[in-house]
Amino acid sequence: DWSSDVCSSDPHPRSVIHWLIDTVSKNGTFVLNVPGRPDGTIDSKEIAVLDGITAWMSVNSEAIYETRPWKVFGEGPHKVEAGAFHGDTVGSLGAKDVRFTRTKNNRVIYAIILGLPSEETTIESLGFSSAHSPGRIEKIEVLGARQLPEWKQTPNGLTITLPGSIAGIPEYGVAFKAYLAGTN
Numbered sequence: 001d002w003s004s005d006v007c008s009s010d011p012h013p014r015s016v017i018h019w020l021i022d023t024v025s026k027n028g029t030f031v032l033n034v035p036g037r038p039d040g041t042i043d044s045k046e047i048a049v050l051d052g053i054t055a056w057m058s059v060n061s062e063a064i065y066e067t068r069p070w071k072v073f074g075e076g077p078h079k080v081e082a083g084a085f086h087g088d089t090v091g092s093l094g095a096k097d098v099r100f101t102r103t104k105n106n107r108v109i110y111a112i113i114l115g116l117p118s119e120e121t122t123i124e125s126l127g128f129s130s131a132h133s134p135g136r137i138e139k140i141e142v143l144g145a146r147q148l149p150e151w152k153q154t155p156n157g158l159t160i161t162l163p164g165s166i167a168g169i170p171e172y173g174v175a176f177k178a179y180l181a182g183t184n
Contacts, residue, residue: 011049012049012052013048013049013051013052013056013169013172014052014171016032016052016053017052017053017056017173018080018093018114018172018173019080020032020064021064021099021112021114021173022073022074022080022093024064024067024069024099024101025070025073025099025100025101025112026069026073027068027069034046034050055168055169056168056169056172059143059144059166059167059169059175060144060173060175062110062143062175063101063110063112063143063175063177064101066103066104067102067104068101068102068103069100069101069102070101070109070132071100071125071132071134072100072125072132073099074100075097075098075123075124076093076096076097076098077097078092078093078094078096078097093115094114094115095113095114095115095116095117095118095121096115097113097114097115098111098112098113098114098125099111099112099114100112100125106180107180108177108178108179109126109134109178109180110175110176110177110178111123111125111126111158111176111178112174112175113173113174114173115171115172115173115174116162116166116171117162117174119161120159120160120161121159121160121161122158122159122160123158123160123176124156124157125157126153126158126178127153127156127157127158128155129156130157134178135180135181136153136180137151137153137158137178138179138181138182139178139179140158140160140176140177140178140179141176141177141179142160142162142166142174142176143175143176143177144166144167144168144170144174145162145163145165145166145167146163146165147163147164147165148163149161149176160176162174
């Protein structure tokens with residue numbers, strides 16, 4: 001069981017959201033410790049973290065809630081250390097790092113890019129020839145976008161170009177919703 005306890009004196013909302021995504025992709029438990037004052041109030045730093053989580057989750061919650069881990073937790077150049085909050089390892093995550101979740105019925109895979117890609121993005125694990133191949137993808141959506149992205153699945157990966165506008169805070173993470181063939 002992958003367990004995370006986020007307790008840092010000054011976490012940034014982006015780091016906390018990345019830690020949440022990474023933990024969920026590993027079937028873990030995420031605990032957010034929000035220290036309060038003796039009168040029960042919290043200071044502006046904690047409010048900023050909670051506001052950031054709320055804004056991101058208002059668009060992307062379906063990629064987190066009631067999901068399961070996929071065949072592989074993620075891909076990309078950066079790894080996150082297990083255990084208590086490691087701001088240094090979480091802080092290095094970015095738009096080249098991907099974390100995966102899936103629906104309970106295994107009909108949809110969510111690929112969450114841990115940043116806002118500035119160009120075309122290829123997710124290798126979703127290619128036909130990948131060791132983790134999901135099979136044929138029939139449709140791709142971007143959570144928070146009104147337009148569908150341009151995409152192509154090849155043996156080497158799933159290549160996606162983002163639509164122009166995405167709601168929420170896409171700089172913290174962009175969730176792609178991949179419908180597997182025959183499951184719509």
